[in-house]
Amino acid sequence: MAFYFQSLQKDIINDIDVGLQPNPLPSPIVDAPVFGRDTQFSPHLAIVMADNGFDVEQVCLPWRYFTDRGFLVEFVFPRPLDPPRVAKPDPSYTTGWKGIIMGPSKDAMDIYSILCTLDEFIQPKYYTDDNFSFLDFDVVLITGGRNEPMRQMLTDPLLHSKLKPYLRLCKRIDRRKDDPNVAPSKILGTIAQGALPIYINNPETTLRSTTIPVWMERTNSWISPPPNNSSYSYAASLMPTDKYFAGPNYRTVFTMEDMHHYYISGRCNTDIIPLSTGLYDLYRQMLRDQKSGMRPQRKNLTSSNDVPQK
Template identity: 80%
Template sequence: MAFYFQISNKDIINDVDVGLQPNPLPFAAANAPVFGRNAHLSPHLAIVLADEGFDVEQVCLPWRYFTDRGFLVEFVFPRPIDPPRTARPDPSYTCGWKGSIMGPSKEAMDIYSILCTLEEFIEPKHYTDEGFSFLDFDVVLITGGRNEPMRQMLTDPSLHSKLKPYLSLCKRIDPETNQPSVAPSKILGTIAQGTLPIYMSDPETPLKSTTIPVWMERTNSWISPPPENSSYPYAASLIPSDKYFAGPNYRSVFTMEDMHHYFISGRCNRDILPLSTGIYGLYRQMLRDQKSSMRPHKKRSNHYPTTFIKK
């Protein structure tokens, strides 16, 4: 089902007002949704993934969630595919016995079939291009994966160097102390091993996150050993202990929000929709914080009111 969106003409510090309606056309739209009267007013989201071996639910469900809310979603691959082809998900989770038990939902696969017809998925952006910058986006979502193509992307120095300037702009706006001219902050989300590039790009980063626990990583490796299993980097073991929180074992769904940055992370596929909701909430919170910082603050009086005593 195709949708079209309308965004009110408001300046950048105002909240996004989205009206969602079903497309009245009797046939399915072949192009990407139209984002309101002025597309440049739509917040821009980058979904970072490899052109092969990505997780369908980590890519397709956020795309649907954010396009439904008026975001302009673009896909970012490492480099152009040669020879040209459509990006392919991890086959071990889309077919065979593991696909039938642990594979993506029918909804996610249906969305993937739609993505394969869209220009932004067929001709994505590439972070290795000389003119590419993550600073062109308002929100960045880094997906995870445990197969070789995804591991190569997550440990790619080119990705780390392009992410570093973006990470420095994710600090939360304090409406009480920031100057009225404060610029909008960037929003960051990661899922599973997608946290790795953050700490590999800047080991001293103050960002705190969660990801899939080491014991679960090892269980996955035992069920389906990846190539060079002995050197497989467990994300949880590479994140500094003072910046990592595994989350409670009794909760099947868990996301962690950094208290000092507009950054939220999730552990596994079950967290992808709550993570998307959290990212959207952080974006709206950033707009509110920026708007509050631009209001004139009343100066606090240093004296007490005078008491008059009637004689």
């Protein structure tokens, strides 16, 4: 279904709290068409999330950001819902006093209301489908969370196996070594506990990232403890120490970009807009790297054609 987001009166991307976002975003909002679900022309973004208990800001703000830049955004759930229903966010952060103090902004909730009317959200993709492949997407964003539905998804071995072929293609293009005809690389982003699927079944991976620090996750757990919370290990404790970077405690916003892969990670909700910006910039960087890698080949072809005939 073709859709262009125009209904919010307030631009949430440009109205970020300056206390959380001290520097202006490097990529301005660009009005771009969204071609619809069946388009072959838009870059594709997958937002991986649970159908229940997801974080509103981690899902809705990237959707808005990438939709405004002409991406086709689709949602990937673990499995079909029975009976069918619209995906529901974490209620502990959308209702009551916790929702007022710690919950998503009204703008994010307004976006969620719009998502509930879109085919892409009502009829999402399912990674448990036999024919599903993350390779159909150009960019993948894995969201995080500590409640039971999110935890089940993030620790699901099937999700890990479906991600492996995609992760192998996230390596940065080396203009000096790679074949000029190298295929476009894939782009990966994770937020908070969303980094776990990369490492749980493959601790030898060379990907390096950040995730929600133990002190931050412990604080969140004390304030809003989900069921069986005490049985959950903290995300940072499950990651290989040589692949994990906690980031400075004094910074509210922190994202980490892997220098050898098209991969960027963030720690918590305040990072979601910088993370989205970083993902978008990585996608554009990958296209530039690919184009740059093709130049020597074109130059050689031109030179060979200029050789005078005997």
